[in-house]
Amino acid sequence: MLDNEKIIELQDLKKETLLLKNQGYRYITMSCVDLGDSFDLIYHFDKAYEIYNMRFSVAKGTIVPSLSDVYFCAMLTENELKDLFGLEFSGLVLDCGGNLLITDEVGAAPMTKQYVVKAKESE
Amino acid sequence: MAKKTILPFGPQHPVLPEPIQLQLVMEDEIVVEAIPAIGYVHRGLEKLTETKAIAENIFVVERICGICSFMHALCYCQGIESLMNITVPDRSRFLRVIWGELHRLHSHHLWLGLLADAFGFESLFMQCWRNREMVMDIMEMTAGSRVIISTNALGGVRRDIDSDQQKFILNSLNKLQEELDNIKRVFSDDYTVNKRLVDVAVISKEDAHELGAVGPVMRASGLSFDYRTTGYAAYNELDFEPIVEQSGDCYARMMVRLRECYQSIDIIRQAFAKLPEGPIASPVKGFPSGEIATRVEQPRGEVLYYIKANGTNHLDRLRVRTPTFANIPALLKMVKGLTLADIPIAILSIDPCISCTER
Amino acid sequence: MNIQIIAATILLAPVIGGLIAGIDRIITARMQHRVGPPLLQPFYDVLKLLGKENIAVTNDQSLYAVLYLVFNVITLVMFVLQMDLLLILFMLLLAVASLVLGAMSANSPFSKIGAQRELIAILAYEPILISSVVGMYFVTGSFSISRILQIDRMLFIDLPLLFIAFTYVLTIKLRKSPFDFSTSHHGHQELVKGLTIEYSGPSLAMIEIAHWYETVLLLLFAGLFFANNLYVAVAAIAICYFAEILVDNIAARLTWQIMLKSTWIPGLLIAVVNMVWVYIKYHV
Numbered sequence: 080m081l082d083n084e085k086i087i088e089l090q091d092l093k094k095e096t097l098l099l100k101n102q103g104y105r106y107i108t109m110s111c112v113d114l115g116d117s118f119d120l121i122y123h124f125d126k127a128y129e130i131y132n133m134r135f136s137v138a139k140g141t142i143v144p145s146l147s148d149v150y151f152c153a154m155l156t157e158n159e160l161k162d163l164f165g166l167e168f169s170g171l172v173l174d175c176g177g178n179l180l181i182t183d184e185v186g187a188a189p190m191t192k193q194y195v196v197k198a199k200e201s202e
Numbered sequence: 203m204a205k206k207t208i209l210p211f212g213p214q215h216p217v218l219p220e221p222i223q224l225q226l227v228m229e230d231e232i233v234v235e236a237i238p239a240i241g242y243v244h245r246g247l248e249k250l251t252e253t254k255a256i257a258e259n260i261f262v263v264e265r266i267c268g269i270c271s272f273m274h275a276l277c278y279c280q281g282i283e284s285l286m287n288i289t290v291p292d293r294s295r296f297l298r299v300i301w302g303e304l305h306r307l308h309s310h311h312l313w314l315g316l317l318a319d320a321f322g323f324e325s326l327f328m329q330c331w332r333n334r335e336m337v338m339d340i341m342e343m344t345a346g347s348r349v350i351i352s353t354n355a356l357g358g359v360r361r362d363i364d365s366d367q368q369k370f371i372l373n374s375l376n377k378l379q380e381e382l383d384n385i386k387r388v389f390s391d392d393y394t395v396n397k398r399l400v401d402v403a404v405i406s407k408e409d410a411h412e413l414g415a416v417g418p419v420m421r422a423s424g425l426s427f428d429y430r431t432t433g434y435a436a437y438n439e440l441d442f443e444p445i446v447e448q449s450g451d452c453y454a455r456m457m458v459r460l461r462e463c464y465q466s467i468d469i470i471r472q473a474f475a476k477l478p479e480g481p482i483a484s485p486v487k488g489f490p491s492g493e494i495a496t497r498v499e500q501p502r503g504e505v506l507y508y509i510k511a512n513g514t515n516h517l518d519r520l521r522v523r524t525p526t527f528a529n530i531p532a533l534l535k536m537v538k539g540l541t542l543a544d545i546p547i548a549i550l551s552i553d554p555c556i557s558c559t560e561r
Numbered sequence: 562m563n564i565q566i567i568a569a570t571i572l573l574a575p576v577i578g579g580l581i582a583g584i585d586r587i588i589t590a591r592m593q594h595r596v597g598p599p600l601l602q603p604f605y606d607v608l609k610l611l612g613k614e615n616i617a618v619t620n621d622q623s624l625y626a627v628l629y630l631v632f633n634v635i636t637l638v639m640f641v642l643q644m645d646l647l648l649i650l651f652m653l654l655l656a657v658a659s660l661v662l663g664a665m666s667a668n669s670p671f672s673k674i675g676a677q678r679e680l681i682a683i684l685a686y687e688p689i690l691i692s693s694v695v696g697m698y699f700v701t702g703s704f705s706i707s708r709i710l711q712i713d714r715m716l717f718i719d720l721p722l723l724f725i726a727f728t729y730v731l732t733i734k735l736r737k738s739p740f741d742f743s744t745s746h747h748g749h750q751e752l753v754k755g756l757t758i759e760y761s762g763p764s765l766a767m768i769e770i771a772h773w774y775e776t777v778l779l780l781l782f783a784g785l786f787f788a789n790n791l792y793v794a795v796a797a798i799a800i801c802y803f804a805e806i807l808v809d810n811i812a813a814r815l816t817w818q819i820m821l822k823s824t825w826i827p828g829l830l831i832a833v834v835n836m837v838w839v840y841i842k843y844h845v
Contacts, residue, residue, distance in 0.1 A: 081493050106414045108523035110495075110508040123495060123506060123523075128432050130495055152414040152531040156523075180241045180560055190249055209670045216753060231674065322738045322814025328593040394739055394813040542674065543742065543816045 081121070084132040089143065095133060096149050099124055104131065106150040109157070111164050113191045118164060122146075137166075147172040155179075163190040206234065209542070213242050217320050217546040220556035224537070226545065233545065236537045238530065244560040251520040256282060256489065257356055259517065266522065267558040268349045269312060270500040272305040274522070275354035277498040280434060281509045282356055285490035293480040294358035295436040299473045300371075301345070301353055302435065303466040307378070308337040308349075309501035310459045310466075313553050314385065317456060320546040321398040326388055333381045336374050343367060358483030368474055375467050382463055389460060399453040403536040403548035406450060415532040416525045417503020418462070419552050422447045422454035429499040440472050452551040459553075462501075489513050502526055502553045524558035563642065570641045571634060578773025579603045581780075585806055592810045603769070610766035618667045618759050625663025626764040630771040632656035637778045643707035646694045653690075656775070657683060660756060660768070667759035675755030678742050681817050685824040686730035689723075692832035696723045697785070699839040710788050717786045717797075719842070722835035724786050726828045728801055733820065734779055737809040740820050 087095055104124040112119040114136070120143070122133040137143060145168040147154035157168045158179040165188030181189065207228050213221035221242040227235040247266055251259045263278045264271040276298055283290060315330035338348045344363050345351035353359050363371070389395060405415065410423040420427055421444060428444035430437045445461045447454035491513035497506050503525025510518040529552040536548050582603040590597025599605075617623050636652040657679065664676035694704065700719045701709045709716070717724055733740040742755070757768055783801050784794035 081495055103411075105411060107504075107506055107528070108521075110519070110521040112510055112519045121508065123508070128427075128429070130497070132495065150412070150414065152412075152528065155527065155530060175239075178241070180244045182241070189246060207670050207673075209674075318813075322741065323812070325593045325810045328595065332594065392813070394815055397815060397819065398813055541816065543814075 081132045081134075083130060084121075084134055086134050089135055089137060089141070092133075092135065093144055093146075093149070096122075096146055099131070100149055102126070106146075106152055109153070109160065111160050111166065111190075113164065115192065118166065139165075142167045142169050144168070145170040145172070162188075164188050165191065205229070211545060211549075213239075215546075218549065218554070219316055220554065222549075222554060222556050222559075224545075224549070226537070226542070228542065231542045233537050233540050233542065236534055238534060240530075240556060240560055242560075243557050247561045248520055248522065251517060253516070255515045256511075256517065259520065260354055260356070261352065263520075263522070264350050264352060264354075266524070266561055267555050269309045269555060270305070270502060270505075270524075270558060271350045272301055272354065273498050273500040273505065275352070276302060276435070277496055277505055277507045278509070278520075279354045279356055280498065281494050281496040281507050282490050282511075284496065285492050285494050285509065285511055286486070286488065288357055288484055288486060290358045290484055291481045292436070292478045293362075294482045296473045296477045297359045297363060297482065298354070298435045299437060299440065300363070300470050300477075301341075301351065301359075303470045303473070304337055304340060305351075306466045306501045307463055308334055308341070309553075310463050311337065313459060313501075313550070314389070314456075317547070317550050318389075320550050321395065323395065326385070329381075330385060333378060333385070336378050336381075340371050340374055343370065355483055357486040358481070360483070362482050368477075372471065372474065375470060379464070379467055382460075382467075386460055389456060396453070398544075398547060399456060400451060401449075402452045402544045403540060403551060404449070404451045405532055405536055409535060410450070410532060413531045413535060414528045415503075416528045417500070417553075418455050418458040419529050419532055420503070421445060422458045423450035424448045427504075429497050429504045434496075434498065436473065436476075439476060440469055442469055452547055455551045489515055500525055502555055502558070503528065505558075522561060524555070524561070526552065526555045526559045529554075530559065566641060567638050570638050574634075574637055574777045575770050575773045578770075578777045579607070581776055581802070582773060585802075588803070588806050589810060592806070603773075607766045607769050610761075610769070611763050613762035615762040615764055617761075617764060618669065621666045622663050622759060623764045625659045625666065626760060626767045626771075628659035629656055629663065630767045630774075632659060633771040633774040633778070637774050640706065640778055640781060643710065644705065646697065646704045646706060646709075647691075650687075650690055650694060653775075653778070654683070654687065656771070664756040664759075669759050671753055671758045672756060675758065678817055679756055681821060682733050682740070685821050686733050688829055689726045689730045689824065689832050692829070692836055693720070693723050693727050693782075696720045696832075696836050696839055699836060699843055702843075706785070709785065713789055715787055715789050715793070719839050720786060720835055722831040724783075726832045726835075727783065727786075728804070729828055730824060731779060731783065731801070732805060732808060733824075735776065735805055737805050739808070739812040739815040741809075741814060742817060742820075 104126045107123040107125050110121045117136050117138045119134065119136050124131045143166060145157055147157060148170060151172065154172050157171055158175045160166045161168060162180045209226045209228055210223065211226050212218055212223040223239040225237040226233045247262060251262055254262055260275050260278060264275045266274050311330050311334035315327040318326035318330060341351055342348050344367055345353050345361055353361050405419065405423050407424045410420050410425055424446060426444045426446045431444060442465055445458050445465060447458050490511040493510045495506060495508045497504050505525055506523040508521040512518045533549065533552050537545060540548055583600040586602060587597040587600065615623060632652055633656045636649055636656060639649050639652065661676045661679050664672040697709055697716060698704050700716060701712045703709065757765060760768060780798045780802060784798045787794040787797045
């Protein structure tokens with residue numbers, strides 16, 4: 080649990096963000112943690128030196144609404160999460176198509192938990 | 203009907219310190235739009251931190267960027283120390299401030315030189331970098347290496363500064379301040395420099411806030427925000443104010459960084475005056491668990507570290523949001539409507555540290 | 562006699578031009594508190610370039626580089642043979658036009674913009690060059706150098722303002738800050754190397770040698786203002802070139818809009834004033 084945190088549902092995301100924008104919060108960034116079968120998304124905002132976090136979980140494969148029409152700067156972070164975690168965002172203002180940071184040879188979603196299966200020698 | 207050409211600015215361009223590509227859509231010599239492409243130095247460092255031990259991560263995180271490296275390590279150590287409820291000794295807090303401000307000095311001098319080179323003033327560029335050598339000599343003397351100084355440790359610092367070194371540092375800073383006076387005259391008053399910097403790439407106060415700009419870019423547009431005033435390390439015992447300018451153009455950003463150089467010298471002097479005796483590190487036992495989001499003011503702005511630990515010697519997640527990442531949307535807004543000659547100056551005025559952006 | 566003079570010019574001028582370029586780099590370095598390269602560094606650079614592969618975007622590019630060199634050589638030879646000044650200016654224009662055409666033919670956006678900027682630079686300095694020549698005509702009654710050299714009066718005394726305007730545009734021709742935006746000796750401007758960006762190997766070497774010929778020509782033209790006393794002329798040339806190096810080191814690079822404004826409004830104005838004054842003095 081982070082200080083000054085609020086847990087929300089996916090469908091309230093846009094509404095909560097608009098509220099924050101009207102109150103004058105500055106967008107900092109979004110963090111994503113891979114919890115196995117779901118992602119934990121934390122959105123960080125700042126007002127007068129105090130950080131405010133919004134947290135929600137999405138199952139893998141869910142499409143998250145994009146914040147880039149509310150905060151244009153979110154576009155860059157959302158593209159990065161798309162590259163690194165394979166998250167899909169709907170309504171991205173400038174979509175780099177998964178090529179912002181990584182190239183094809185890196186493979187998809189490198190930041191997700193990767194499992195290496197060792198082949199048994201006997202069989 | 204003007205014809206549109208696309209000029210590929212970067213990734214290989216002598217004026218850019220690090221590779222970033224801006225595809226400039228131009229009509230004659232006016233830029234209509236800029237399409238960014240990054241990813242040339244992505245090293246996957248966040249993934250690497252999940253595989254290394256907690257103490258080893260300090261060295262990984264330092265190497266995210268060479269110019270802001272001390273502050274990355276500082277932010278990480280502060281985050282882990284908060285999670286483990288360790289209080290660092292007073293002497294180490296002040297030493298962290300001193301090295302942090304020395305880092306800020308060297309970063310701003312590097313940037314001033316690059317800016318002078320961007321508008322064609324080579325002798326000023328050489329002069330700024332020669333002054334920077336004084337700071338590099340101090341770092342080499344106190345920490346053993348010039349750029350990535352690896353003096354942060356969990357629980358404090360790894361090296362001490364004795365009184366001989368302290369005298370040398372204060373002497374060097376006096377000389378540096380005199381040299382800064384010379385350079386300041388050229389940067390702020392020279393006719394040709396003013397012609398290239400004033401009213402170029404203006405960002406208004408509202409735009410800077412909405413686009414999430416941080417650091418000198420934000421402070422040059424009139425927003426007073428300097429995370430050091432919240433008092434991490436020993437900043438709550440030192441006396442300083444955020445440096446703010448109002449005009450939001452390249453000249454304002456340059457003046458903010460130039461005045462921050464003076465402020466850094468002043469802070470180092472204050473820190474040395476108040477430096478207490480005592481140990482330089484607290485003992486660290488056990489492993490952290492929990493989550494925390496910490497911030498630190500780097501030379502380029504505010505950096506955010508989100509750390510999630512689970513009680514073992516490996517972190518669950520380390521997320522870094524560097525200041526240049528936050529300033530790139532502001533850059534995309536700035537370059538619209540500029541002439542080609544102003545593009546390098548506009549790009550440099552956000553102090554782009556692309557290795558930080560891409561990690 | 563003529564053949565010997567022509568041969569001497571063609572062989573000696575690049576040597577002198579290269580030495581001047583070498584001295585330029587050493588003085589610039591000392592002004593920046595650096596040591597600087599050895600004196601013969603420009604020759605080493607050109608020799609190295611000549612030994613490299615010629616990678617060109619189009620074949621026309623290399624042709625234009627050769628034309629640039631040939632026209633510059635012809636212009637210098639014409640000057641040394643003391644021919645007509647207007648014709649010399651015209652040949653100089655042809656030389657720069659070949660360079661511009663070469664940059665345009667290379668199809669790269671950087672070199673296209675560099676070529677456009679060079680055309681604007683021509684627009685800035687050509688009127689003042691022509692005014693200088695016309696001013697000399699008003700004083701001496703002839704465009705031919707041989708007649709100008711026979712006058713026993715120092716032209717500078719009659720044409721001081723024209724000389725000042727000439728040194729102003731010399732900065733543009735010699736590609737020094739504040740006016741080095743079509744291409745410059747340092748690669749750190751926004752167009753990287755601008756005009757010459759797509760040239761490499763022997764073509765670039767030819768452009769470099771042509772620039773040496775052009776430097777010698779321009780400095781000789783500056784000396785023409787002091788022609789009746791050889792020592793004064795050489796001293797004037799030296800001081801002029803040193804001033805160019807100094808200005809290069811104390812000024813940032815400006816934009817072409819500022820260059821155009823400052824060469825036309827004060828520059829052309831003082832040139833016209835000087836021309837009117839000598840016209841009244843000698844023909845009325």
